[in-house]
Amino acid sequence: MTHKNMGHQIRHIVNNVVLIVLGALWLIPAYALLIDGLKTTSGVLATPVLLPAAFSFGAMHIVIDALSRPILNSLLYVLPVAVISTFVGSLAAFYFYKVTSFLNSTIFTIIAIATFVPYQITLVPLIKMVVSLGIFNSTYGLIFAFLIFYLPTGALLMSIFIAVLPRTTLESARVDGASDFTVFRRIVIPLTLPGMISTFIFILIETWNNFFIPLVLISSSSRRTAAVALLSYTGGYGTLYNESFAAAFIASLIPLVIFILLGRYFVRGLMAFGSGAKG
Amino acid sequence: MKRLNTTILFSIPALIFGGILLYFIFWNFRNSLMDYSLIHSHPIYVGLKTYQLVFSDPSFTSSLERSLIWSAALVGGGNAIGIFIGSFIFFLKRDRVKTVFTSIFIYPLAISSAAAAVIWTWLFNIHSGINTILGPLHLPTPLWLDSSHSAFSSLILVSLWMYSGISALFYLAAFQNVDKSLIESAKIDSAGPIRVLGRILLPNAKNAFIVSTAILFLFALRIFSLAYVALGLNPYIETAVLKMYFYYTTEYFSESSVASIILVVIAIVVVIPYALYGLKRWMINDT
Numbered sequence: 001m002t003h004k005n006m007g008h009q010i011r012h013i014v015n016n017v018v019l020i021v022l023g024a025l026w027l028i029p030a031y032a033l034l035i036d037g038l039k040t041t042s043g044v045l046a047t048p049v050l051l052p053a054a055f056s057f058g059a060m061h062i063v064i065d066a067l068s069r070p071i072l073n074s075l076l077y078v079l080p081v082a083v084i085s086t087f088v089g090s091l092a093a094f095y096f097y098k099v100t101s102f103l104n105s106t107i108f109t110i111i112a113i114a115t116f117v118p119y120q121i122t123l124v125p126l127i128k129m130v131v132s133l134g135i136f137n138s139t140y141g142l143i144f145a146f147l148i149f150y151l152p153t154g155a156l157l158m159s160i161f162i163a164v165l166p167r168t169t170l171e172s173a174r175v176d177g178a179s180d181f182t183v184f185r186r187i188v189i190p191l192t193l194p195g196m197i198s199t200f201i202f203i204l205i206e207t208w209n210n211f212f213i214p215l216v217l218i219s220s221s222s223r224r225t226a227a228v229a230l231l232s233y234t235g236g237y238g239t240l241y242n243e244s245f246a247a248a249f250i251a252s253l254i255p256l257v258i259f260i261l262l263g264r265y266f267v268r269g270l271m272a273f274g275s276g277a278k279g
Numbered sequence: 280m281k282r283l284n285t286t287i288l289f290s291i292p293a294l295i296f297g298g299i300l301l302y303f304i305f306w307n308f309r310n311s312l313m314d315y316s317l318i319h320s321h322p323i324y325v326g327l328k329t330y331q332l333v334f335s336d337p338s339f340t341s342s343l344e345r346s347l348i349w350s351a352a353l354v355g356g357g358n359a360i361g362i363f364i365g366s367f368i369f370f371l372k373r374d375r376v377k378t379v380f381t382s383i384f385i386y387p388l389a390i391s392s393a394a395a396a397v398i399w400t401w402l403f404n405i406h407s408g409i410n411t412i413l414g415p416l417h418l419p420t421p422l423w424l425d426s427s428h429s430a431f432s433s434l435i436l437v438s439l440w441m442y443s444g445i446s447a448l449f450y451l452a453a454f455q456n457v458d459k460s461l462i463e464s465a466k467i468d469s470a471g472p473i474r475v476l477g478r479i480l481l482p483n484a485k486n487a488f489i490v491s492t493a494i495l496f497l498f499a500l501r502i503f504s505l506a507y508v509a510l511g512l513n514p515y516i517e518t519a520v521l522k523m524y525f526y527y528t529t530e531y532f533s534e535s536s537v538a539s540i541i542l543v544v545i546a547i548v549v550v551i552p553y554a555l556y557g558l559k560r561w562m563i564n565d566t
Contacts, residue, residue, distance in 0.1 A: 011472065012372070019367050023383045026440065028409070029398045030386065036401070048411035049401050092293030095286050111297035113554055114304060116493075117546045118501035120520045121539035122303040123527050124310070129299070148303075151296040180286045209391030211504035230393045231508055234400055241401045248394040259389035263382055266389065267448065274449055274490045 037246035044242045059242040067250050069222065070229035074208055077142040081150055082204040086196055089154025094188050097162045115152045120212055130217060137219045145213050150203050157202065160272045161195025162188065201262055202269025205255045226251040304543055310536040317530035333537045338514065342522035343541065345431065349518060350499035352435045353442060357495040358488065360439060361446025366476050369454040381451065384444035396508035399437045400424060427515040434506055434516060442498050446491040453487035454480045486556060493553035500546055
């Protein structure tokens with residue numbers, strides 16, 4: 001019996017050790033992000049990337065000056081996209097939940113599958129459309145483009161969260177003569193609020209981190225987004241790595257803070273994204 | 280009836296944007312049958328000629344091949360790492376420790392591929408990156424991004440770092456859905472964790488496999504920023520998406536459309552088993 005207990009103990013320790021080693025490997029980039037953005041120029045010249053050195057906020061200051069505008073630019077399109085996609089997506093999900101027919105299911109399934117197709121393939125028609133609407137190289141153009149991909153995604157994710165609502169609750173509200181919008185506002189929103197937060201945060205992080213769409217739709221450097229602005233900080237010859245890491249850190253700060261504070265909502269969004277081609 | 284009419288308004292914005300998305304795919308399809316470039320600014324119908332042209336272009340076929348190799352590596356590696364990490368986390372005892380480890384393996388998803396590319400180009404720097412640790416430990420010190428042989432596999436490693444966590448998450452979720460009494464009774468029969476994993480957990484994780492395979496494949500197909508930010512338009516690393524971007528930036532619109540349609544076809548083939556799984560789930564929910 002004691003022999004068996006010892007076996008359990010050892011197994012438990014091995015399990016932890018394996019995870020700690022793997023976790024440490026996974027955290028190397030995060031560690032580099034933290035220590036290297038804070039190195040001095042002499043520290044950069046004297047130490048390799050993985051060794052700590054004396055720290056200063058010099059590189060951070062330079063990078064914050066350079067990236068504050070791109071970060072503001074990012075916020076200006078990311079927030080509207082996430083809010084509209086979640087809210088309007090929820091409305092659509094509610095409709096598809098309520099009115100089920102063969103036609104509706106088919107339409108919804110086709111659009112759902114389309115959202116999984118690599119978005120880069122829409123490059124040429126997307127640019128043609130954005131140019132013809134006169135919103136090329138503008139925040140409106142970015143918002144419009146992202147809504148094409150993320151409004152259906154919002155509807156898809158919300159349909160997964162709405163699908164678990166008991167139909168009887170909605171039926172009884174309808175018997176009381178409440179309008180559909182009232183049912184949506186009074187019942188659907190409160191009951192699916194965690195799902196809405198998850199959808200919002202998932203879309204927020206995805207759009208913030210998107211590089212491709214702003215790369216092709218924005219041409220002037222004053223309108224560059226945070227992810228695109230990072231392009232000038234890749235490690236070419238002559239660049240100092242403290243600025244590269246500081247830039248990656250500053251540009252990732254908002255999604256990382258959201259992840260640390262509200263990670264479980266992001267995870268739920270990821271799971272929903274994974275678990276349903278059709279709600 | 281009146282009620283139905285007002286509710287349909289709820290779906291219209293989503294249908295409009297979803298419709299635009301479908302129109303883009305259709306546009307590419309139509310355009311892929313045309314001859315359309317900066318020189319031929321008036322598209323004319325040429326049938327499948329552009330497809331022939333694109334498939335006989337070695338730089339395209341090798342880009343497509345690299346996309347598929349990348350997909351296979353990410354699907355195979357990501358599932359393997361996902362099962363490994365997922366089961367180790369599953370056998371942990373305390374829930375808070377489970378959450379902490381899950382977050383550690385998921386956090387790369389919150390970092391943009393552009394930022395990941397910036398970080399990893401420095402970690403792969405042969406003079407100041409991870410080689411400064413590997414060297415003194417007498418471990419192999421590859422040239423990473425500095426050699427055309429290892430650059431591609433180095434970026435595959437980065438994509439595994441980025442996306443394996445999501446696979447682990449799906450497997451962990453599947454394992455946690457397995458009936459606890461099954462695991463307990465196996466433990467009474469003194470089955471070790473490996474037998475519990477092989478006999479009980481994995482056979483019940485088929486859905487996790489379908490979902491994580493589809494997601495990893497789709498992530499691999501759309502990889503653009505990681506390769507582009509790390510190495511630019513590089514003939515040794517170019518994936519199908521990068522090639523499509525290259526065609527576009529050099530004004531071969533029809534070629535770009537052909538590349539797009541090929542990607543759409545691959546993506547749809549990949550999504551089918553997963554969509555069927557989703558549909559089945561939805562129909563069960565519905566009744």
